[in-house]
Amino acid sequence: MASKTTVSSVVGSASADAPSAIATVFVGTIVHSLSLSELEILAPGVLGVSADGRIAFVERLEAGKPDDLAAALTRHNASSAQIRRLPAHTLLLPGLIDTHVHAPQYVFTGTGYTLPLLSWLAKYTFPQEKKFASRAHAQEMYPRAVRRSLRCGTTTAAWYGTLHVDATDVLARTCVKTGQRAFVGKVCMDRNGGEGYVEESAAKSLIDTNKWLDDFEALKCGDRVRPIVTPRFAVSCTGELLSGLGDLARERGGLHIQTHLAENRAECAFVKELFPASESYAGVYRDHGLLTPRTVLAHCVHLSDADRTMLHETGAGVSHCPVSNFGLDSGVCDVRALLEAGCKVGLGSDVAGGWSMSIVEAMRSAIVASRVVGHVKHAAATDAHAAKNAHVALSLAETFYLATLGGAKLLDIDSTTGNFAPGKEFDALVVNLDAGGSEDSGARPVDIFDHDDAAEMFEKFVFISDDRNISEVYVAGRRVVGPSGERVDV
Numbered sequence: 001m002a003s004k005t006t007v008s009s010v011v012g013s014a015s016a017d018a019p020s021a022i023a024t025v026f027v028g029t030i031v032h033s034l035s036l037s038e039l040e041i042l043a044p045g046v047l048g049v050s051a052d053g054r055i056a057f058v059e060r061l062e063a064g065k066p067d068d069l070a071a072a073l074t075r076h077n078a079s080s081a082q083i084r085r086l087p088a089h090t091l092l093l094p095g096l097i098d099t100h101v102h103a104p105q106y107v108f109t110g111t112g113y114t115l116p117l118l119s120w121l122a123k124y125t126f127p128q129e130k131k132f133a134s135r136a137h138a139q140e141m142y143p144r145a146v147r148r149s150l151r152c153g154t155t156t157a158a159w160y161g162t163l164h165v166d167a168t169d170v171l172a173r174t175c176v177k178t179g180q181r182a183f184v185g186k187v188c189m190d191r192n193g194g195e196g197y198v199e200e201s202a203a204k205s206l207i208d209t210n211k212w213l214d215d216f217e218a219l220k221c222g223d224r225v226r227p228i229v230t231p232r233f234a235v236s237c238t239g240e241l242l243s244g245l246g247d248l249a250r251e252r253g254g255l256h257i258q259t260h261l262a263e264n265r266a267e268c269a270f271v272k273e274l275f276p277a278s279e280s281y282a283g284v285y286r287d288h289g290l291l292t293p294r295t296v297l298a299h300c301v302h303l304s305d306a307d308r309t310m311l312h313e314t315g316a317g318v319s320h321c322p323v324s325n326f327g328l329d330s331g332v333c334d335v336r337a338l339l340e341a342g343c344k345v346g347l348g349s350d351v352a353g354g355w356s357m358s359i360v361e362a363m364r365s366a367i368v369a370s371r372v373v374g375h376v377k378h379a380a381a382t383d384a385h386a387a388k389n390a391h392v393a394l395s396l397a398e399t400f401y402l403a404t405l406g407g408a409k410l411l412d413i414d415s416t417t418g419n420f421a422p423g424k425e426f427d428a429l430v431v432n433l434d435a436g437g438s439e440d441s442g443a444r445p446v447d448i449f450d451h452d453d454a455a456e457m458f459e460k461f462v463f464i465s466d467d468r469n470i471s472e473v474y475v476a477g478r479r480v481v482g483p484s485g486e487r488v489d490v
């Protein structure tokens with residue numbers, strides 16, 4: 001499809017230049033995270049986006065005082081900007097961040113949830129991933145996965161591809177073309193793969209990874225789509241490959257790294273057999289130079305206190321994937337313990353271990369998972385005092401932080417995205433809570449009533465909305481999903 005940028009699809013276009021004029025001003029209910037515990041609800045609020053796609057200002061307006069908006073526009077030199085008044089029952093939110101998702105697995109999402117991890121990999125995952133040896137297959141499937149992710153409001157994704165250099169190149173190009181902010185990884189594995197789905201040696205895997213990184217540089221897609229070094233997990237990588245990838249990430253200027261850690265008990269036992277000299281599964285990655293402040297570790301369900309301390313001390317962070325942890329019956333991650341240990345945490349859909357691309361679904365499941373952890377601890381507590389202090393479940397504000405600013409911190413892009421702090425790029429969702437049908441059709445995912453205030457509308461977004469409610473998606477000021485859900489070609 002031909003490249004097309006319409007005036008209405010761009011509220012600005014991010015560049016590194018000096019601040020530019022304010023192009024668009026949104027007026028309505030604005031919600032974003034200031035920190036783990038602070039959710040700011042501006043009802044009403046006003047947010048200005050510069051012509052360069054960055055957030056120029058965001059502030060509260062005094063309800064019922066129209067002069068307040070005029071004063072804000074004058075103060076910010078925005079009187080000639082386009083004003084977008086958001087209707088009632090509409091929220092302006094920062095874009096969602098999926099810190100762990102497998103693009104080739106999109107094709108079998110929703111199937112296979114009767115098998116545990118290692119059998120599931122053998123039966124579903126490796127046979128499907130193998131098909132991406134064909135570039136044509138990748139060209140057909142990857143746009144579907146990335147568009148679905150954008151449609152669910154994911155403005156940044158950390159994608160796993162497959163072993164194949166060519167197909168992973170297609171994935172990166174798809175992210176560039178569709179406008180999603182992304183990290184894209186060529187998967188590496190030199191043992192314990194499926195039939196015909198394993199690299200012949202550590203050396204070959206490293207040669208291919210270097211080639212893929214060289215190709216990536218040649219794409220010249222700037223910072224918005226970046227490579228991420230991707231050893232699949234310790235089960236499928238020899239020590240030689242793990243160390244080689246750790247060295248490569250360091251030598252190439254501190255590249256991001258992603259892998260899986262301690263998802264399932266059988267997997268943990270297997271890793272113990274494969275790496276008897278390491279202190280723990282987390283220790284395997286540390287011993288091979290893979291725990292850095294730019295490392296994203298998916299799952300982390302079965303960790304000890306010492307492992308959590310190790311993650312905190314190395315700066316490596318966790319992608320919490322609750323939907324997948326339920327889907328593959330892997331266990332329940334204690335996110336509170338990770339946060340208390342000072343670990344960075346974001347949310348991951350982990351399609352297709354997870355059955356949904358939606359980080360909103362991940363938020364709901366994160367709340368449920370955290371409550372389950374609390375009940376289990378409560379039941380195990382030996383006295384009433386211990387039971388009372390057993391656990392504090394994740395709050396709504398904390399969970400939204402994990403889905404946005406927490407994910408940005410985990411990926412080390414929080415100076416660019418994650419909330420609406422001035423200077424960041426405008427990655428945002430317009431959420432229409434009236435979407436899906438007429439008021440009396442019974443077809444709406446969300447029904448808003450007169451008694452619902454802004455906080456309650458936001459709570460309904462988290463607990464009962466679906467992708468029909470996400471009417472517009474912006475990345476760096478560019479609209480990548482349109483008002484009625486159509487894709488804007490970029």
Ligand SMILES: O=c1[nH]c(=O)c2nc[nH]c2[nH]1
Nearest residue numbers: 125232233260324350353
């Ligand atoms: O949920 C998961 N999905 C995967 O593809 C995978 N590979 C290793 N470990 C994994 N866990």
